[in-house]
Amino acid sequence: MLGLLVCWAPGSGAEYADVVLNKRSDKEGVRPVIYPHWFHRIRFQCRVCHGELGFVMRVGATDVTMDEISQGRFCGACHNGEIAWSVENCDLCHSGKPGLPTGIKGGHQTTGPGLW
Amino acid sequence: MRKRTTPYFECALLTLALGWSAVVMAQNWRKLESDGLHDPGSEAVKVLQDPAEAMSQLPPDTAGNKVDWIRALQGGYIKPRSALRGEKEYEVLDGDVLMNIGGSTPAVLFPHKPHTQWLDCKNCHEGLFQSKAGATPITMEKILQGEYCGVCHGAVAFPLTECNRCHSVRQMDAIKRVRGTP
Incomplete structure (x- = not known):
């Protein structure tokens, strides 16, 4: 019975709507970015990032570079040391396991079709 | 022994x-x-x-993030900003759209209100969806492939396992509502 319950414990798995961004990270020798969508929607309505900031509603579709972020575009519109931590904190965003493919991770009750 | x-x-x-x-x-x-x-x-x-x-502080749900995001927003549990700095005016449209009338599954009721409390009209119109009812060739197959409703549902909004949340109106009732008969 104990064994059964141990098996029933949640295994490893990302939170629903965690986004992995790894278009350039691996090539540049840094960890992929893990973007927690759920964390950000608590603070901002969709319209802010997917309107004002210009993020396309499709993972990987917006070409974001660190240069642009440092200039205050995309993530850098908030992550500037004023609204949220600044770009010097590389490891807080670049925090994924090396080699993870870009995509959105589903968790509970869906394995999700793979086109995101 | x-x-x-x-x-x-x-x-x-x-x-x-x-x-x-x-x-x-x-x-x-x-x-x-x-x-x-x-x-x-x-x-x-x-x-x-x-x-x-x-x-764990937010209204619970059974799927996705296990958070009822609509109740979290409407109940004031969270107060996500509408603009990067301060707040901006936005239109909340309180209009339901019935779809899939005459289909083999219950009809779909799309509520504009909870969607426009998060999203701008232009996030969906006229790119993902035409404003004219029935003009967009939505299919479940496309949705499951991440198109139309599937851009968000199955990725960041409640997952596609929750069929009844969208397919929520009996065909008989949907037909009555469209015809305007009681």
């Missing part, structure tokens, strides 16, 4: 098992360090907020 274990031992085992199952049931969210995505050696797992800390 096998030696019989004492009832005390069995009771202890059962208590332990029930206690463990309670812990497991309460734990809906994984910790960052063991989520399979974050590098456990990264500074982030020590600094960033764990999902449970943020979402």
Whole structure:
């Protein structure tokens, strides 16, 4: 019975709507970015990032570079040391396991079709 | 002959098992360090907020993030900003759209209100969806492939396993509503 319950414990798995961004990270020798969508929607309505900031509603579709972020575009519109931590904190965003493919991770009750 | 274990031992085992199952049931969210995505050696797992800390405070749901995001917003549990700095005016449209009338599954009721409390009209119109009812060739197959409703549902909004949340109106009632008959 104990064994059964141990098996029933949640295994490893990302939170629903965690986004992995790894278009350039691996090539540049840094960890992929893990973007927690759920964390950000608590603070901002969709319209802010997917309107004002210009993020396309499709993972990987917006070409974001660190240069642009440092200039205050995309993530850098908030992550500037004023609204949220600044770009010097590389490891807080670049925090994924090396080699993870870009995509959105589903968790509970869906394995999700793979086109995101 | 096998030696019989004492009832005390069995009771202890059962208590332990029930206690463990309670812990497991309460734990809906994984910790960052063991989520399979974050590098456990990264500074982030020590600094960033764990999902449970943020979402256990919000109205519960059974799927996705296990948070009822609409109730969280409408009930004032969260107050996400409408603009990067300060607030901006936005249009909340309180209009329901019935779709899939005459289909083999219950009709779809799309409520504009909860969608426009998060999104601008232009997030969906005229790109993902034409404003004219019936002008967009939506199919479940396309949705499951991440198109139309599937751009968000199955990715960041409640997952596509929750059929009845969209397919929520009996065909008979949908037809009556469209015809305007009681």
